[in-house]
Amino acid sequence: MMREEANMAKPILTGTEDVTFIPKGESLLRQGLRRFRKNRMALASFVFLVLLTLVAVFAPLIAPAHYSTDDLGATYEKPGANYPLGADFMGRDVLSRIIYGSRVSLAVAFIGALVSFLMGLGYGVTAGYLGGRWDEWMMRAVDVLYALPSLVIIILIMVYFRAGDPASFKGFKALLYEWDRAMGGMLFIFIGLGLTSWLQMARISRAEALSIRRREFMENTQAQGLSHRRVILRHMLPNILGPCIVVESAHIPLYILTEAFLSFIGLGVNPPMPSWGSMINEGYQAMRSYPHVILWPVVLLTVTVLAFNYVGDGLRDALDPRLND
């Protein structure tokens, strides 16, 4: 697109071109917070998530029973005094399992997002900052990997992790499996998610890094002779973090659903650790006769994903309202 030079005779008078009234001295962050607060659904969702996090953290104190406590005499018991939400096919308390299941989903949401964020950000900012051939080759690798279907890959990765016989491993491998077992199977889920979801973050952070790099104030810092690290940390990152956080938080629902899917097909958490996804699978068998078993994990999963969607949207609207009118 060709550019026309601005007319030589610019507007004669200096003065405010703009009629909109900007409150004096309000920083971008405060403006953003104000807009977020006005968004009722986002606010309600945020409150819900805070409460859910508290429930997850204090699960042992809140849940009526441990998630693995079973009673084969009470299988599929309808909701009642003993079992507020009913019992599943092994007589375990659905409510307790839902509560412990929230730990899994929230852990995946936050830690999965964090891992993907850090990996992608590190890779992308480095590529964007180095520029030139480094950037070119690093991003070519990303392009090739981006074309791969991440779901298929994460399934294969999880199959690989789950199919091993832990007893036969030595050294580092054994240690990994030990940790994973202690975490109910979560470690490998984090690794799997991290390995497959950093690509988009890498692309975006690199694009942002490039655009920052081209701006004038970056030339200033280079003229001042600041070290690479200082330039990145103090000048580049603060400007990049905003949009990157917004993008990453929009991915959280995807992480939650991916984990639910993996647990659903048996590649996720290790039983008896409950995940809402594995509970849906268990509930499916008896769905027609005992719908209460499948109902609650479905509801919780939906509401949690909905909440994260609203919060993510709210964040994006708050920090860049132009995107969504």
Place this chain on the structure above:
Amino acid sequence: MHSYLLWRLMNMVLAMFVLATLVFFLVRALPGGPFDREKTLPPEIVKNLESYYGLDQPLWKQYLDFLWGASHGDFGPSYSSPTDSVNAIMSRHLPVSAELGMWAILLALCMGIPLGVLAAYYHNSPIDMAASFVAILGRSVPPIALSPLLILVFGLYLRWVPIARWEGPAHRILPAVALGLGLAAIFARVSRSSMLQIIREDYIRTARAKGLPERSVVFIHALRNALIPVVTLLGPMLAQVLTGTFIVEFFFAVPGLGRYFITSIGNRDYPVVMGTSLLFGVALMGLNLLVDMLYSFIDPRIRVRP
């Protein structure tokens, strides 16, 4: 244009190669195989099985054989049903999945886009609010949650439509809805925000200044521009359709390739797993390429003159 196409094709070939390698080594490293049964088999039979499946060859040769076969679409026999070739299995089940995916995408387009456009046109009216709410709901009730809900409501309580298997036209309905509703919601949201943006553009003001009826302004001038971002969605959406098919086929007992893929993981039927993974990968990449080409066809600004 041609050099871009060439670059994309090269990218695709490279990616397929990486995928094939990844698939091969991940799966080969797994224990279990054609003779992972409870009963131990006599050594001669083990030897026969090994040579039948080519497992007695050195690893590098197995890899090359695999690549060679894969490039010809030949993945050998299945572990679970040794007389069935992976190819035959895939060609039986793939059309079912493809059909399901197609119905879901059609539903998404025909429901989502008009909804989004209407919501933008009647901005901030009750229609807009309702459409936005439906859109958010559709986005948040994923197939894994929507499928059981649909089965319970329509299959068990209301009994309007069948909820399992794939025998007649009525069997297509619920699975397509379960798979497509989420997509419809995404289309609705994007076409709405895109439309809202386009309506503000200068050339829309020009169109109005010409005295064009509002109908023309919206459907001819605005819509075409507004749909461009929607088309770019199709690519990433395909991956979502893929995930969804696994789940929907499971819940509704649809005999598609997704369901077969999952069960063969459980059965440790690795040739099927490898073949299907590669097939999904190739299909996804190929469709993405098609979508990119479609995009350049729709937006004249990025067409390059020969």
Place this chain on the structure above:
Amino acid sequence: MSQFEPQSSPAAPSRAPASAGRGSAPPGAAPLLEIENLGVGFPLHRGMIHAVNGLTLNVGRGETLALVGESGCGKSITALAVMRLVPEPGRVLTGAIRLNGENLLALSSDAMRQVRGDKISMIFQEPMSALNPVLTIGYQLLEILRLHLNLRGRPALERAEALLEEVGLPHPRRHLEEYPHLLSGGMRQRVMIAMARATEPQLMICDEPTTALDVTVQAQILELLRRLQERTGMSMLFITHDLGVVAEVAHRVVVMYGGEKVEESPSRALFNGPVHPYTRGLMDALPRTDRPVDPSYRLFTIPGVVPHPLALPSGCRFADRCFCAAGNCRATHPELTEGAEGRSWRCHFPLNRQEG
């Protein structure tokens, strides 16, 4: 004493008699466009912003009226109000806008739609974004011909080609099939002019059509507009902030400030001696080319800023920035004073009160 002379460049000698100060419509003829006491406001939750206040002006047949002022003075909104295209949430609060005696503001939407693009057409400031990028030039041109003139097929194509030729595009047939992004800004603006000319409108509104263009292209476009007007006798309402442009095209000038008219005058008289201090300031701010270069020469700017529309002063709106504000300027809002020869001003202490 005049500080500014309309330039008559040797390159276009025909320009001198045609530009500033040329006689327009014969006296007594009914004006084509009458804007009477127009008020346009934008209701925001903080208050009502009055973008245009009590504006009255006329455009005669075959005449070019320039509407001058800086950003935010209400001139563009006035133009949009004539077309009834004021963007939401703005709306016309008071007044009438008459085309050939018929009040446009009282028409139904359908009736107004028929006027738009047919009797009145408009060209805008940003040629780069004013054309639809996914439709060909030909399509965008032909749809006007089909809509207002009922032309289709071959006759329509021929007319479209003729229009493009008229505005100076070298390869009309090829351009018809091209998409806008292949054309430069100047060429796109010519296409816009062609589209505006398609129905031989009685009035063409030009909203800063050259501001976004290169200086040389600007001269060409202005030349084109002037020629079109001389040949066809259409009237033009020309919005601009640039007095240099005014000198080139306008018969009469209306100067706006803070949403109201502060001076009106035939063009030549204005440049010979402005009456309102603001107009004087605008002229002083033009870079001088008739003096030898002096290193100490500083470009003049009017000090201060435009008052905030929600905090308009109760007296003269220009008082805070006026070099000769005195007495009751800040306290009393001046009314419009009519003078001789079609001049008027809104000032308690006008300069050169009566030309000799």
